Amino acid sequence: xxxxxxxxxxxxxxxxxxxxxxxxxxxxxxxxxxxxxxxxxxxxxxxxxxxxxxxxxxxxxxxxxxxxxxxxxxxxxxxxxxxxxxxxxxxxxxxxxxxxxxxxxxxxxxxxxxxxxxxxxxxxxxxxxxxxxxxxxxxxxxxxxxxxxxxxxxxxxxxxxxxxxxxxxxxxxxxxxxxxxxxxxxxxxxxxxxxxxxxxxxxxxxxxxxxxxxxxxxxxxxxxxxxxxxxxxxxxxxxxxxxxxxxxxxxxxxxxxxxxxxxxxxxxxxxxxxxxxxxxxxxxxxxxxxxxxxxxxxxxxxxxxxxxxxxxxxxxxxxxxxxxxxxxxx
Numbered sequence: 205x206x207x208x209x210x211x212x213x214x215x216x217x218x219x220x221x222x223x224x225x226x227x228x229x230x231x232x233x234x235x236x237x238x239x240x241x242x243x244x245x246x247x248x249x250x251x252x253x254x255x256x257x258x259x260x261x262x263x264x265x266x267x268x269x270x271x272x273x274x275x276x277x278x279x280x281x282x283x284x285x286x287x288x289x290x291x292x293x294x295x296x297x298x299x300x301x302x303x304x305x306x307x308x309x310x311x312x313x314x315x316x317x318x319x320x321x322x323x324x325x326x327x328x329x330x331x332x333x334x335x336x337x338x339x340x341x342x343x344x345x346x347x348x349x350x351x352x353x354x355x356x357x358x359x360x361x362x363x364x365x366x367x368x369x370x371x372x373x374x375x376x377x378x379x380x381x382x383x384x385x386x387x388x389x390x391x392x393x394x395x396x397x398x399x400x401x402x403x404x405x406x407x408x409x410x411x412x413x414x415x416x417x418x419x420x421x422x423x424x425x426x427x428x429x430x431x432x433x434x435x436x437x438x439x440x441x442x443x444x445x446x447x448x449x450x451x452x453x454x455x456x457x458x459x460x461x462x463x464x465x466x467x468x469x470x471x472x473x474x475x476x477x478x479x480x481x482x483x484x485x486x487x488x489x490x491x492x493x494x495x496x497x498x499x500x501x502x503x504x505x506x507x508x509x510x511x512x513x514x515x516x517x518x519x520x521x522x523x524x525x526x527x528x529x530x531x532x533x534x
Contacts, residue, residue, distance in 0.1 A: 225425070226251070226259065228506045230418050231516065242519035251414040260335025261287075261414045264317050267334050286405035288318035288331075289413070290382070292398040300399065301376040311527060313416045315409045318402050321345070328352070329380060329402055331370060337432035344370045344380055355385075359432065361461070364388045370400075378403035419524040423507075427493045434461070436492035438500075440468075440507075444518060447511035450504075454488040462488075468508040471501060 229252065239245040253262045264287055272282040289312045294300050317332040321343070328345035332338075338358060345352040348371065355369040369383040382398040406413075424439035440450035447468035453461050464485055470477040478486065490500035511517060 225503070226418065227423060227510065228503065231506075231510045231513075234516070242516065243523055246415070246418065246523055249415070249418075251410060251418065253410060253414065259414065259417045260315050260333075261409045261417075263334040264315050264332075264409070267317055267332060284319050285317055286319070287315050287409050288400050288402050289406035289409070290314040290316060290398055290400045293396050294399055297381065297397050297399060298375065301373055301379050304376070304378075309530065311416065311530070312406070312412050314398070315406055315413050316400065318400070320402075323351075329372070331380070331400070337428050338368070339430060339432040342370055344372055346372050346377070359434075361434075373399075416527065419520050419527065421521055421524050425493065425503075436489045438489065438504075442511065442517060442521065444514070444521065446514065446517075447508045450507075452485055452489050454485060454492050468504065468511060471504040471508050476501070 230249065233249065234242060234245050237245060253265065258266070268282060268285050268287075271285060274281055291300070291311055292314055314335060316335060319330040321328040321330055323345075326345060326347055326349070328343060331342040331344060333342070336358075340353070340356070343351045343353050348354070353370065355367055358366045358368045360366070365387045367385040369385070371381050371383070373379040373381050378401060380400040380402055382400055384396045384398065386394040386396070388394075421442045422439070423442060424437060426437035426439075427435045429435055434453075436454040438450050438452050440448075449465045449467050451463060451465055453463040456462055462485060464482070466478075466482060466486075470482070476483070486500060486504075490497065493500065
């Protein structure tokens with residue numbers, strides 16, 4: 205598969221990490237129902253997968269669909285692609301792989317696209333990860349020889365350099381180890397590992413992973429270029445303190461990123477409590493997200509309402525905590 209084809213497909217897919225539209229849709233559906241127990245509603249809710257709701261699940265499914273257009277040139281390609289599940293930031297990888305935990309005990313908070321490889325008897329995998337905006341086709345060979353990808357720089361800016369490396373586990377070849385090396389300023393280099401289960405397709409990405417994405421205590425919507433570089437977006441924590449501040453950023457004409465913190469309260473009333481510079485930043489961010497005029501302001505007003513709904517936020521954070529505790533018990 206030519207890398208340029210993959211980049212075009214990734215660039216054509218809508219980029220978002222934990223899309224705020226998904227949050228507002230979930231909230232509105234819950235409040236319109238007669239349900240008062242969010243945990244029960246959460247279990248019954250069917251997360252929508254549309255162009256407005258893309259996380260890693262939607263992006264992965266859309267990528268497989270788009271790669272189907274290459275069927276004439278590469279017959280059978282799409283039939284060999286599948287969704288693989290991923291557990292992120294595992295503290296005890298060896299213990300996890302050795303125990304091979306029961307599906308009911310795992311988080312599976314991320315998915316990506318995978319395909320098995322056999323090059324003259326040499327086994328390996330091809331990985332595509334539009335959810336983390338990895339703008340390359342990753343080749344993972346069991347013998348770590350060509351065309352094995354090895355370490356590569358995923359992202360680098362003035363504040364952080366992040367590198368990835370993927371290898372098949374020697375202890376249990378059903379898993380690929382995703383090694384992450386992160387360096388911020390003068391701080392010590394940070395190493396972490398995630399694991400990808402590649403032995404079989406993940407058949408419930410919407411019911412499990414997409415549902416998991418609804419209750420994180422951190423939210424963001426991001427715009428990236430075809431190489432995965434951040435262009436603009438907003439991000440903020442979800443806490444019991446209500447709607448506080450969010451960080452907004454966009455790219456200036458000279459390519460530098462402008463960041464600023466804004467209070468959600470500024471979007472509470474019909475008359476926005478913003479300075480000229482703040483309003484300019486909101487408009488630039490809105491434009492670089494590829495949204496219609498005024499959509500970001502509308503979204504921020506709704507988020508202010510959601511974050512100040514103490515009953516909803518409390519129940520949502522309790523669900524998130526319960527899922528986190530389940531993952532820590534593995």
